[in-house]
Amino acid sequence: MKSKAARTRGDLLLEMRGLRIEGQSSDAWQEIVHGVDLTLRRGEVLGLIGESGAGKSTIGIAGMGFARPGCRITGGSIVFDGIDLRKASAETLRRLRGSRIAYVAQSAAAAFNPAHRLIDQYAETAVLHGISSRGAAERDGRALFKRLRLPDPDRIGERYPHQVSGGQLQRAMVAMAMACRPDLIVFDEPTTALDVTTQIEVLAAIQSVVREFHTAAIYISHDLAVVAQMADRIMVLRHGNLVEEGTASRLIEAPQQDYTRRLLAVRGHRKDEAAPTVDAPVLEIRGVSASYGGGVKVLEDVSIKVGRGRTVAVVGESGSGKSTTARVITGLLPPLAGEVLFNGEVLPPACGKRSRDQLRHIQMIYQMPDVALNPRQRIRDIIGRPLTFYLGMTGKTRDTRVRELLHLIELDPDEYIDRFPGELSGGQKQRICIARALAAEPEVIICDEVTSALDQLVAEEILKLLQRLQNELGVTYLFITHDLATVKAIADEIVVMLRGRVVQQGGRQEVLTPPNHPYTDLLLSSVPEMQVGWLEALLADRAARKARGEAVMESADQ
């Protein structure tokens, strides 16, 4: 291992030339990365950005000389600090990985071994590579935990992975990657699975240690705003090709390619706030408390009113009870107390007790369109079933109506009506889910994180479609999401939830304009913005307000 003094910034560290990678799909090999060049200098952070299928993870992992099972590197060269990784022996690669090249995965919960304590897993690599003794590694680990601002750094290492929160675990994993002070770390979507407020903590932690140790990094993400905070240079990828490359500021301020411009504009969509209605609310929940299996209450005294033809967004982070609220409304989870009213009439608590018509009026769209559609049914039957079930349509009339609905969601009926869900893309599947909900001719549609599993450009299309449908059909949406950008785009009213309680609700303008409840402000300020240096500015602002003695809420746990 080189001494630290030899690690000067600016030397070439990793170079890939004409990288080609093939992936296996149903017995045939198909090229998924078509000759990409990549250079990375010491101490530099390179952002790889693109939608799913862009090949960004595949390229990032190839930087370690590795291809996932079902993938193979077929062309080009990968040279890491003078070592050709494609020709290197398994033994050489084994010695490099962990000690000089490290990897941080998207899901820390899946990457840690649940049977060992954090500090043991931290020390393992360093001891195994013969870099330090067990004791030294543990001391080093505690120091790193402290630097990454983990609570109680001296003792947190004694815990098992399930005993710390998701954001803490992700930071522990960054510490683990740093254990051998590698020259290169590959971050594969490290914050995608985290809540916005937690994301800030992890981003700040990654940024500080990467800068401090002059570690080069490849930062993979689909979120341009996040990458803009982390990377010096950004490569935009699409379908395994390089679209555009440039410094972060140049790319954000003056994108050259149309595709990059579209990625940048992705959060620009806004709707006009509808005027508040004077009618009685179409849907109302009053004083609802609920728990799973009689344990801890996940909802406490929640009351929400939803006006006809409006979009009410329920915002909160994981564990806030927003999805549970949806389950109470649909009757999947009968509440302990409180009631659900539809058009002023109290609904039976359990969905099994509700009449067919009551069920028809409240439809739901799910987060994962992949599992919300029966893979063994054709689109014709998926959309047709509610028509038969609720409206008694059969044969020709039903078929005509299915075609109308497909037309409404902008899919060509002739092409799609006989397909199976497996033959559609994620966005198209979500459109089918929307059509299925519309088929019942409901008054209220509950959208549970409907855009979270989709690529940003696709998500935007779905939001526009939902908006258009509301304008044309006058349906009411209850929009459950953790993504404030979505909320800003589509909501008329916003309900902010925290740990099973409503902390604030009101019109969009009112809630989005500070000052508000501290949690609302925290949530709003934590959404990454599309500008370089936003993260530093935010952290500096929070630190300054703290120094002035103001109460600053920094995480949902406080």
Add this chain to the structure above:
Amino acid sequence: MSRSAIKFLKSAPWSARFGMAVILFYVTLAVFAPLIAPYGETAIVGPRFDLWGEAHIFGTDNLGRDMLTRLIFGARNTIGIAFITTCLAFAIGGLAGLLAAAVGGWVDQALVTLVNNMMGIPQLIFALLILTITGTSIPVLIVVIAVLDSTRVFRLSRAVAMNIAVMDFVEVARLRGEGLWWIVTREILPNAMPPLVAEFGLRFCFVFLFISALSFLGLGIQPPTADWGSMVRENASLITFGDITPLLPAGAIALLTVGVNFVVDWFLHKTSGLRDEK
């Protein structure tokens, strides 16, 4: 559809093709047994334990019946009964498993407890016990083995259906207000099919071996009906004289078992989406 089916079959490896050829061969024998067999099923056509020769290719058995004829009719009886039994076992066990998963709660608990208790008793001894009490007519044999075997099917179908029952599309159906029958047959069952079909092949082999074992013990298919298990027993004494004739029915059992397993392996491999990792 048929074209894609042919393409699918063409992609099969040699082992699966061999298995399919074996199954096809056996099924042909079973269906056309009276046409193919040179003599009648129970006709005594020669001396006892006659040697292999032109009149009787595989010789004759302990009563002087033609061995080849008995083998061919044995295919019909043994495979036919095993097939019906497996179907019945799947109808009982599969449906109960899907119901247990879809309904949950005390229904699930009751079914699981019942099945666990039944599985606690060794299968062969349980079968011997019941068959001794009830007698050994073929319908009774089928029902007893099917019920005993359905416990295994129940475990599998319940486990598979459990994973499907929690998927969002099942929840969508529940929220729509669909009845239990629709949820089980339209939403869960089609998605549980691949593992169940694979299990069907395996289960068929087990049932088949089980019937043969029972026949060998004298409690299965009763003489004079030709059946491979009892044929092994009836002619077992020939082994002492170095005559391999009793191994013919045993070999017939082994070949079919291997053939079915080859096809099942391939099918499992296809449907589970397993890939060869290098």
